[in-house]
Amino acid sequence: MIRSFTGSMRYQTEVYQGPHRLLVAVEVLIGDSSAASTLLLDTGSEWCVLPEHIAGEAGYPGEINPRIPPLHSRFGLIYGRIERIPFRFVADVGAELVLEATCFVSEEWPGPPVLGWKGCLERMRFALDPADETFYFAPL
Amino acid sequence: MPVLLEAPSPTPVADPADPVVDPATGIGGCVRTDAPAPPSVEADLAHLTELLADHDIEGARAWSQELLRRWPDHPRAQHWAYVLAPTVARVVPRKYPPRRRDLEREWLKQHGHEYAGLWVVLYEDRLLAADPERAKAVELARQVPCDGEPFLHHVGPIPKG
Numbered sequence: 635m636i637r638s639f640t641g642s643m644r645y646q647t648e649v650y651q652g653p654h655r656l657l658v659a660v661e662v663l664i665g666d667s668s669a670a671s672t673l674l675l676d677t678g679s680e681w682c683v684l685p686e687h688i689a690g691e692a693g694y695p696g697e698i699n700p701r702i703p704p705l706h707s708r709f710g711l712i713y714g715r716i717e718r719i720p721f722r723f724v725a726d727v728g729a730e731l732v733l734e735a736t737c738f739v740s741e742e743w744p745g746p747p748v749l750g751w752k753g754c755l756e757r758m759r760f761a762l763d764p765a766d767e768t769f770y771f772a773p774l
Numbered sequence: 775m776p777v778l779l780e781a782p783s784p785t786p787v788a789d790p791a792d793p794v795v796d797p798a799t800g801i802g803g804c805v806r807t808d809a810p811a812p813p814s815v816e817a818d819l820a821h822l823t824e825l826l827a828d829h830d831i832e833g834a835r836a837w838s839q840e841l842l843r844r845w846p847d848h849p850r851a852q853h854w855a856y857v858l859a860p861t862v863a864r865v866v867p868r869k870y871p872p873r874r875r876d877l878e879r880e881w882l883k884q885h886g887h888e889y890a891g892l893w894v895v896l897y898e899d900r901l902l903a904a905d906p907e908r909a910k911a912v913e914l915a916r917q918v919p920c921d922g923e924p925f926l927h928h929v930g931p932i933p934k935g
């Protein structure tokens with residue numbers, strides 16, 4: 635079976651972002667941000683998760699919505715809000731990919747920005763090739 | 775959505791077993807009725823919250839569309855229908871020619887330790903800005919001419935030993 639991709643980028647492994655070790659990380663331009671950010675690729679995360687300061691800088695400031703069920707995480711229960719934020723996957727090769735990701739945003743989130751499953755990875759085709767540390771992507 | 779409504783009845787039905795009802799007058803207490811609940815946006819939104827709490831995201835998506843159908847002018851119904859709607863990925867033209875980040879990564883290997891704890895903004899092998907605050911680093915980098923998309927990175931702590 636052969637699947638085509640429209641773009642690819644080098645992913646990073648075991649990169650540190652502050653005190654956090656990102657096992658597999660990819661570059662994404664978030665919202666209106668002018669610089670690409672490094673996000674933890676986590677297919678086991680229900681949502682994309684962004685710290686408040688990153689969402690704010692990307693043009694999506696806001697406050698915790700107490701009506702939203704908290705996020706269960708390794709840091710405990712995290713309260714926040716849910717936003718839909720454009721993500722642009724920066725390509726080293728080929729074309730770039732844009733989607734509007736559903737993100738859990740919280741000022742309580744102490745971890746790195748996370749690229750999660752629902753509302754993001756589930757809606758794109760992707761593959762990882764550890765031979766040359768390449769992240770391939772395409773629309774569904 | 776079936777809802778059991780608990781509300782004072784306009785013509786209370788006395789139930790001697792119900793201690794709330796005044797046995798002398800037969801007035802007071804609550805009655806249950808099988809009549810459907812009046813539509814309530816709060817109840818519908820609460821149901822959405824329950825679905826999210828149960829991690830039933832597909833159920834929440836479907837319900838958010840139903841919410842919008844029922845309450846098309848309600849801002850929270852509009853918000854949920856928007857944020858939960860399945861996204862569509864699309865290919866977009868590049869702003870800049872494709873380029874690997876090898877130079878930035880090499881720079882981080884060589885100089886990252888000098889900027890421990892800071893956000894750095896790089897383009898190729900040039901440091902555009904560095905600051906403890908991410909937003910400040912991005913703002914400083916905006917003021918530096920650059921032919922492509924810069925790379926933002928938070929330099930981790932220097933390993934001990």
